[in-house]
Amino acid sequence: MSLNRITYASGAIALLSMMLVGCTHGGAPSETAETETPPAMVPTVYYSMTDIFQPAFQGYADTAFWVYNDEGELDASGLTEEQWDTMTTSAKELKETALLFSKAQAIRVAEEGEELFNEGKGFIPSEAVQSVIDENPDGFRAMMAYLANESQTALEALEARDAAGISEASDNIYAACKSCHVAFWYPGRR
Ligand code: HEC
Numbered sequence: 604m605s606l607n608r609i610t611y612a613s614g615a616i617a618l619l620s621m622m623l624v625g626c627t628h629g630g631a632p633s634e635t636a637e638t639e640t641p642p643a644m645v646p647t648v649y650y651s652m653t654d655i656f657q658p659a660f661q662g663y664a665d666t667a668f669w670v671y672n673d674e675g676e677l678d679a680s681g682l683t684e685e686q687w688d689t690m691t692t693s694a695k696e697l698k699e700t701a702l703l704f705s706k707a708q709a710i711r712v713a714e715e716g717e718e719l720f721n722e723g724k725g726f727i728p729s730e731a732v733q734s735v736i737d738e739n740p741d742g743f744r745a746m747m748a749y750l751a752n753e754s755q756t757a758l759e760a761l762e763a764r765d766a767a768g769i770s771e772a773s774d775n776i777y778a779a780c781k782s783c784h785v786a787f788w789y790p791g792r793r
Pocket residue numbers: 648649650652653656657660697712718719720721732743744746747750776777779780781783784787788
């Protein structure tokens with residue numbers, strides 16, 4: 604477990620991570636929790652998508668693009684240490700957040716009154732997304748577990764500095780995002 608190594612923007616989420624890690628023998632979280640934050644909950648889907656998944660996906664996939672050299676050949680030798688770090692941090696964030704959801708009891712789409720991206724422009728509102736998820740929370744958790752798994756594969760490819768594996772994992776992560784969106788978010792569902 605390395606949940607406590609991620610620094611989330613929100614104190615509430617940091618607190619949650621610590622609580623989860625705390626179960627495994629009080630792994631002495633270094634951060635001090637903000638006591639005024641309300642009881643810890645799994646972040647909303649909306650928050651996670653916009654503030655964690657999207658930037659982390661970009662951090663991984665946009666950087667993974669550079670495993671190809673100018674000749675269009677797979678060759679990771681041009682990547683800087685900073686780029687390796689960006690990919691690794693991003694893949695870890697994807698994995699840890701997806702794992703969190705894969706084990707979440709309650710999955711909440713958004714705070715009350717919060718508008719989703721493109722809501723009303725052909726995209727269903729958060730209440731509708733919520734009921735799609737509530738009909739099949741196990742399916743949602745399974746797709747999160749799948750994303751966590753693909754992110755782990757990415758981490759292994761990074762560890763091995765395996766250009767082909769890194770590129771392939773990028774495609775597979777994208778597919779994991781996409782297949783959940785098709786199942787739980789896109790219009791035409793109802
Ligand atoms: C297990 C399901 C699931 C997976 C996996 C998933 N998403 Fe989502 N995503 C959703 C749902 C449901 C919504 C619609 C609700 C919302 O907008 O938050 C959504 C919405 C979004 C949005 C729009 C947020 C907004 O402004 O309303 C973005 C961006 C996004 N996802 C990015 C990603 C990326 C990038 C990945 C992969 C790294 C990913 N998602 C993986 C379920 C998932």
